[in-house]
Amino acid sequence: MSGEPKIGVWVCECGGNIGDYVDVQRVVEAIRPEVAYARRERYLCSKPSIENIKRTVQRLGLNRVVLACCTPKMHRETFASNLEEVGLNRALLEMVNIREQCSWVHKDDPEGATRKALDLIRGGIERARVSRPLEAKRAKSIPEVLIIGGGVAGITASLRLAEYGLRVHLVEKRPSIGGHMIQYPKVFPTLDCSQCILTPKMASVSNNPNIHLITYAEVVEVSGVPGEFHVKVRLKPRGVDPEKCIGCGTCSRVCPVEVPSEYNMGLGPRKAAYIPFPQAVPSVYTIDFEACTRCGKCVEACPRDAINLDDEERILELDVGAIILATGFELYDANDLPRYGYGRYPQVVTSLEMERILDVNGPTGGQLINPRTGKEFRRVAYILCAGSRDTENGKPYCSRVCCLYALKQAQLLLDRGVEVWIHYIDIRTPGRRYEEFYLETQRKGALFVKGKVVELIPEGDRIVVRGEDMMLNRMVENPVDLVVLCPPVIVTDETHKLAEMLRIPVDEDGFILERHPKLDPVATKRDGVFACGMVLGPKDIQTTTAEAEAAAMKAVNFLSAERLIEPNKAYLINPDLCDGCGECVEACPEAAISIADGKAVINEMLCSGCGACIPACPRGALDQQGLSEEQLKAQIRGILERSEAEVKILAFVEMEVAYTAVDLAGLARLEYPSSIRIIPLPSMSRLKLEHILYAFAHGADGVMLLEAPEHEGPYGKAHVISEERADDYRWELEDHGVDSFRLWYSRVYVPDWRKLKKVFTTFHDMIADEGPLDEEIRIQLREELD
C-alpha cells in the first residue's frame, strides 16, 4: 500500500489556538495542488474528525497522511492507532507541530507564523513522500531466568519467580546458599533469629520444582542478547555425588584434614570433607580439593559410595531470557586498615567475626570468648566508620548497615552483661523502627563516644582505644578486652568480572550502576539484566528483599510483555560499499555492531536507534529505518526550498528532552523569531556534515543543533559524541565557504525552557545581522552535493 504516494493533509485550527495566528485556509490552499487531498479542521483530535480522516483515507485510497496540529507527544499515538485500523502503517503517518512550535510562539507575527506553518507542512509532505512502511518485530524471549548469587536477595528473587511459574537457575559459588544472613544469630531491628527465618526459605528453594539450584559453581561466560542469553557455568569438582549423598556426615568425621571454616570466618576449623553448616542447602557434603590429601578415608567410609576423589569440573550450558545479579558484598579487608591493628592485635576482630562469636553454633559455642586468645571478654568497643566515609583510607561512602548491626550486637552483648562502648562519628539510623532500636540500645546501657578512632594501643591483655570525646572536647582512652571493627561493605572483583561479562557498568564506588538511580533502581543499563541487594549498594535485609521482589517483577515483565523491536534501527543499506573498516563499531554507544566476514553486522536487539554510526561510516553504507537519509533530506528540502521567510534557520532538536523543552516554551507562549524551523532527531550524532551543507544549499542561513544534556538523554553516549562532531563540522563548514558561526550547538535541559527564547533570539539576531548566506555559495554547495 505504500506504492505511488497518495498524500492526504489535514491542518488543524485547534479552535483558535492555531487558527487565530496561522492563516490555515491560505496554507491549505497553497498545498492543495501538491497533494491528493488537503483539508482544514477545527479540532482534528475530536472523534468526528478522526472518523472523518479514516473514512477519507479509505474512500480516496490515501497511502500517506500528514497531520499538522499540536505536538506529536500529545496525540500521535491516538492518530496512529486509529489510522492503523484503516490499514495505514504508522511509519506512513507524518506529524507536523504547528502549535507549540509555531502559532503559540509567534503570536505577534501572524505572517511569519503562516509562512512557517506552510514550510513545516511541506517538510512533512516531502518526507512522507519517501516514507516506507515499517513493522515492529516481536522479540523472542526464553522464559527462564538466571540468578547469580544465593544470598537473601537471590533466594527471594528465585522463589518469587518460581511462584510465578518461570523456570529459575540459581547459581551460587559456595557449597550452600544462604549468603551472609545465614551467618548471623539475630537480625536487626526485630532481633529475630536469622537462621530461623531464612532456613525455611532455603529449603523451599531446594524443594521447588521450578528452581534449578546450582551450587559450588560460577558463571564463566555470557553471550547472546537480552531475551536469549547463552550462559556457561563452571561446576567446581565437588567430589560427592549429590544424588547419592544423604548428608550423614560420615566422611567429615573420618577426614583427618582440618582447615579454617569460611562459615566461621576462619575462627574455627572444618574438615576437608565438609558441609559448611548443618542447615546447608543442598544438604550435600563437599570435598575441598585444595585441602584434601587424597588419603581415601572418606571414600571407604561413605555408606552410599557417593565420593569420587577424581571428580572433575564440568561446564553447564544454559539458555535464559533474563538475568538477575545478586552476588552481594564482602567486607573491606581489615588488613588494609593498618592503624586498627587487625591481624596484629588478637583483641581486634571484624563485625562479621563478631556475628559468629555471638552465635551459639559459632566457633566458641556462643561463649563470650575471644577465639584468638581463648580469653573471656567483659568490655567491648565498637569502631564505626572504620574505613567508611573516608576518602583517604577506605571508601568514601556510608556502609549504611554498620551503625545498626553494631547496635544489634551491642544489645546482644549487653543482655549478657558485657559493657559496650560505641565509638562513632554519626549514628545513622534512618529506616523504619531503627531510631527506636537505637533508643533501646541506649536503654540497655550502651555508651556512645563521638569521635573517629584512629589509634589502638595494646596494654597487657587489653587494648586501649584512643580517641576524642567531641562532646567534652577531651581525649579519652578506653581500655577494653575486645575491639570490633566495622569496615566498609564492598563489591568484590569477582562481581566486577561478572559485570564485565554481562556488559553492565559499575559506579564510582564499585557498585552495579542502576539504569536510573531513582526511577529504575533495580534495572541495569542493559535490557534483560537486573540486580538486587548489596550488589547495588549498601543496604539492610528489608531493602534487599524489597529489591529482590522488584527485580523478579522486572524479569517477569521483561519476559512476558510482548517486546517489540522498534523499527528505528540502523542497517547496512548498501553491503557492497561496506569494506569492514569498523568505524561504525567504534562509534556505536551500545556496542551493537560487529564485523563479520568483512561486513558490519548490526544487532537489532542492541541497537537503540541513536543513529551515531551512520555519519561514522566513511563510505555511506549505513542508513536508518524510519529516519532514512532520503527522508531527512526530503524534509530539509521541503522546509527550506520554497520558503518565503526572510531569515531561515533550521533547528535540529533532540527528540525527547530538548523537544519537550521547546514544547514547554510553546505552552508558556514565549515569543521567539518565526525564522526557527524544527526537525526532531534521536540525537545530534545522527547528523552528517552533508546534512548541514544540504540545509545551507537549500536555503538555510543558519543551522542549530539542540542536543539533550550529556547524561539525561535517552541515548547515552550518543549525546556526548555529537558535541565533538559539531566542533569538527564547524571547521569543515569553513572549507565549504560557510562561516562557522552559522552553526550553533547547545544543550537543552527540560527546566531550561525559559532560556530558549534567548537562545533562539540570540542566534536569529546574529544571523539576521550578518544577512543571508551568499547565493553563490548555495549554488556551489548544490553542485557539490549532487
Added chain:
Amino acid sequence: MPLGSGETLRLGEKLKPFRERVKELSGEDVGLCYQCGACSSGCPLTDEMDLLPSTVMRMVQLGVEEVLDSKTIWICSSCFTCQVRCPRGIDVANVMEALRQLVLRRKYDRVSIDLLPPEELRELPQIALVSCQRKLTG
C-alpha cells in the same frame, strides 16, 4: 582535676560507680541522652554557668565525677525548662538535683541564710532564695 581540663580521660571501670550512683539518686537514665543540646538551649541561666547542662549530662553519662565541682549544678534554678524540652524524656533537673545531693552529702555548708546581711537578702530574688534553701539544706 580542674573542669574542662585537657587531660586525657580514661574510661575504665573506675567511672562506673559514679554513673550508677547518679542514676540511682535521680531515677533518670542518663544513658538515653544523645547530646542534642536542647536542655542547654532552653536554659535561662547558661551565661552564668561553667558547664552547659548538656555537658553536665555528658559527664554524668561517662561517669566523670569532677562534674560535682561545677558551678552549674548550683546555678540551676530548677525551672524545669530542660526537662520539658528534652526529646529523650530525661528529667535533667532531677539529675542536677542528684548531683547537688551528692555534694551536700559531703556535709559542706556553702551558704547560710542567717549570715546574709539583710540588705542583700532584700535584693536577692525570692526564687533564688527558695531554691537556695532547698538545695543547701538537704
